[in-house]
Amino acid sequence: xIRFLGFAVLPLIAGALLGFSGAxxxxxxxxxxxxxxxxxxxxxxxxxxxxxxxxxxxxPPNTRFITNVDMIDIGMLATYDIAIDCGGHTVHSxxxxxxxxxxxxxxxxxEMYSGEAPEPxxxxxxxxxxxxxxxxxxxxEPDLSKGGKFDVKVRLTDTSGNFSxxxxxxxxxxxxxxxxxxxxxxxxxxxxxxxxxxxxGVTVTDDYCANPQLEIDNSQxxxxxxxxxxxxxxxxxxxxxxxxxxxxxxVIIIDNAEMTSAETQAYVEEAYRMAExxxxxxxxxxxxxxxxxxxxxxxxxxxISFVLSTPQYDNWAVAAINTxxxxxxxxxxxxxxxxxxLDVAGIENIxxxxxxxxxxxxxxxxxxxxxxxEWYHCDAQKYFNDYTPKxxxxxxxxxxxxxxxxxxxxxxxxxxPERSTTSVQNYINVYQGTVSSDFPYVE
Numbered sequence: 547x548i549r550f551l552g553f554a555v556l557p558l559i560a561g562a563l564l565g566f567s568g569a570x571x572x573x574x575x576x577x578x579x580x581x582x583x584x585x586x587x588x589x590x591x592x593x594x595x596x597x598x599x600x601x602x603x604x605x606p607p608n609t610r611f612i613t614n615v616d617m618i619d620i621g622m623l624a625t626y627d628i629a630i631d632c633g634g635h636t637v638h639s640x641x642x643x644x645x646x647x648x649x650x651x652x653x654x655x656x657e658m659y660s661g662e663a664p665e666p667x668x669x670x671x672x673x674x675x676x677x678x679x680x681x682x683x684x685x686x687e688p689d690l691s692k693g694g695k696f697d698v699k700v701r702l703t704d705t706s707g708n709f710s711x712x713x714x715x716x717x718x719x720x721x722x723x724x725x726x727x728x729x730x731x732x733x734x735x736x737x738x739x740x741x742x743x744x745x746x747g748v749t750v751t752d753d754y755c756a757n758p759q760l761e762i763d764n765s766q767x768x769x770x771x772x773x774x775x776x777x778x779x780x781x782x783x784x785x786x787x788x789x790x791x792x793x794x795x796x797v798i799i800i801d802n803a804e805m806t807s808a809e810t811q812a813y814v815e816e817a818y819r820m821a822e823x824x825x826x827x828x829x830x831x832x833x834x835x836x837x838x839x840x841x842x843x844x845x846x847x848x849x850i851s852f853v854l855s856t857p858q859y860d861n862w863a864v865a866a867i868n869t870x871x872x873x874x875x876x877x878x879x880x881x882x883x884x885x886x887x888l889d890v891a892g893i894e895n896i897x898x899x900x901x902x903x904x905x906x907x908x909x910x911x912x913x914x915x916x917x918x919x920e921w922y923h924c925d926a927q928k929y930f931n932d933y934t935p936k937x938x939x940x941x942x943x944x945x946x947x948x949x950x951x952x953x954x955x956x957x958x959x960x961x962x963p964e965r966s967t968t969s970v971q972n973y974i975n976v977y978q979g980t981v982s983s984d985f986p987y988v989e
Contacts, residue, residue, distance in 0.1 A: 844979030
């Protein structure tokens, strides 16, 4: 019986054990294969669906997700632990939703003037990416100073470091021409007027800019004091090209009889023409400004007679024309002739008006002239003093000297530029109209 068991049962037991060992080996080998087929780390692009084939090189039979992947937001960059059942065997994989897609955008064609380059972010539109996008120039800020048509490369970089390069068409216009100011002219205005029509008849044009900016600097105009004041018009286009024109506002006592701007300008041009004819005869090319001014005031002093009751003048230019023609005038015409000749000679001058302290005081006009770097009083009117019967005139006088000269030269000192306090009377001869050779000129 025992021998029977030895020959019959033991082989069966041995076979069973051998079969179990083989099955166990095969099962473990299957599990090893499953573990090898499952990827421990999986990256998918955002927006890509989560499926089993993302995690296996070959999907084992009876495999299903344990983790509810339908709850994963594939539009967000994040990391998840994914559990998977492979026929009763559970495996895990780390799923990362990543961004490997570069941003996309459309170019915005640019037409501009030469100058500074615009911000890169303004050169693209319809930008799309899952993360924030930063715009830069791909090759550094372009040089737009030369103008022309060309493409500029703009780089779009997202938070993940993905980037794309967009070619943006540029048409750069090189604008070097300043705006043109037209219609400016000297303006006559009544003393104590409330306002001045500075923009009347003035236009500004530019070869590219549709609306150049026009600024008017009238800060030196004092409508309360008779005199000549500079006003500067400055026009600037979009790229900074600018031009300037300076005119003078003549604050006068006598109304301009409602003359048009063109009529006024015609009188001014005629007054300057007449003044230039005289200057051509009396000035030398090598004359200094002091010598030129002396010759101007000496000529007016010698050639213009004083007549108190002269006709009313429409403006200073009309007064100058009448006085040049008739060779007589009141102090207003005398001043107007001096002004016209000084203007043509390029010598800066301002009209000074007597300060009337009483209603019976008459008006009187003379010049402040900038000579040798400082302002001096000059008056071509004929005067006499107690020391000589010969008529003389006031030339390059200080405040002290003009106040002590014959007739009343009182004036509102604070309303005029600071005057010189240095006397030069020892160097000039008003009776002969000459300036000493050792006059103390300032370099």
